[in-house]
Amino acid sequence: MAGETKYCAICAWRENCQKRYSVRTDIMGNVYCNEFTRDLTLKRKEEVEEQNREAASRIERYIESQLQRMKNLSEQELKEGASGGVITISREAGAxxxxxAQRLSRELNMELMNNQIIDYVAESAQISKRVIESLDEKEVSRRDAWIASFFEHKHLWPDQYLDHLIKIIATIGRYGNAIIVGRGAHYILPPEKLFRIRLVAPLxxxxxxxxKVQNATRKEAEKYVLKTDNDRQAFIRKYFHMDMTDPGHYDLLINMRIITVxxxxxxxxxxxxxxxxxxxxSPAA
Structure with a gap:
């Protein structure tokens, strides 16, 4: 039939095939390109690359909109603040x-990136915050992730979460003028561009x-502190192969035992x- 569009019935390219003008029909009546391909892996690779490009674009747009306030600061406000630079804060639970971080953000006129990062990852991955919170600064085994996938309408694997996290941290680092709390940011961004803080205190x-801050019993508070510390250390160890307790990874280490906020x-x-x-x-500046 004139004008009829035909394409391979099983080709990996389906309707996107660029060879649809060259077809043949087998004895079963199926239409095929003469050079049809079943390379589903290649198609999948292109789909993933396109998804990554779309995610990167969403990250750029979303973070740019959130940081617009800093761009709109008056010249005087910027002079009074600390425009540029990135501070990372690694902390023990309860320190x-x-x-x-909140105080520094206000007093230095720098953007705070703490739980906001969860929002960015959720936006980038187009998935609920609840799913991201289950992965945030935690080591999640493949088995646990597999089980969780049965209960989520849309699931994100730990490695996928890390991919989104790294892209978001890198974007924040490129903009600068931010304080990033946790998430291994000081292992993602170049150390020469950071001021790396570590906060500790006796158990x-x-x-x-x-x-005090959670109105918890001692048992509840102790459980929270120990679990949170273990989760954060396991997260850094698994994905960055680093020991976050190593003082050599920081520019300033503060023990809150003998110092106030x-x-x-x-x-x-x-x-x-x-x-x-x-x-x-510096002459190099």
Whole structure:
């Protein structure tokens, strides 16, 4: 029939085939390209590459919209703040990491990236926040992920989560002027572009802090602290093959046992701004 579109019935390319003008019909009446291919793997590879391009585009658009506030700051506000640079904060559970990061964000006019990263990954992967939270800073075995896949309408494997996380951290690093809490950011981004902080405290102090902020019993707080520490260490060990407790991975390590939140914030600000001043004065800057 004139004008009829024919294409291979089993070809991996289906309607996207560019050879549909050259066809033949077998004895069963099926239409095939003379050079048909069943290379489903190749088709799958192209689909994955296209999905990755779309995800990268979504990440760029989403983060750019979230960081637009920083771009719109007045020149005076930028002078008063610490435009540029990235601070990463690795923390033990209960060592006041969230509070310190929030204070630094306000006082340095830098964008805070903590739980916001969960939103970005969920947006990038087009999946629910609940799924991302189940993977966030945790080591999830293949078996556990496989079991979980039966109960989720749309599932994300741990390796896929890591791919999205790395792309998002890299994008944030490219924009700069951000404080990134956890998620192995100091292993993803080049160390020379970072000011890497590690917050620690004695176990009893951290348990007491969690009891206060979460209104938890001592047993509940201890369980939370130990599990969270184990999850974070396992996450870093599995995906980055690093020991997050190694002090050599940080530019400034603060023990909260003998310092207040105010003191920690002031110490980090002073060290960060001093380093920025030295970099600005460097001939290579």
């Amino acid at each position: 006041c990491g969230t509070e310190i 009893e102090d951290r348990i007491a802090h969690i009891m 105010d003191g920690a914030v002031e110490a980090i600000k002073a060290a960060f701004l001093k380093r920025k001043g030295l970099e600005a004065a």
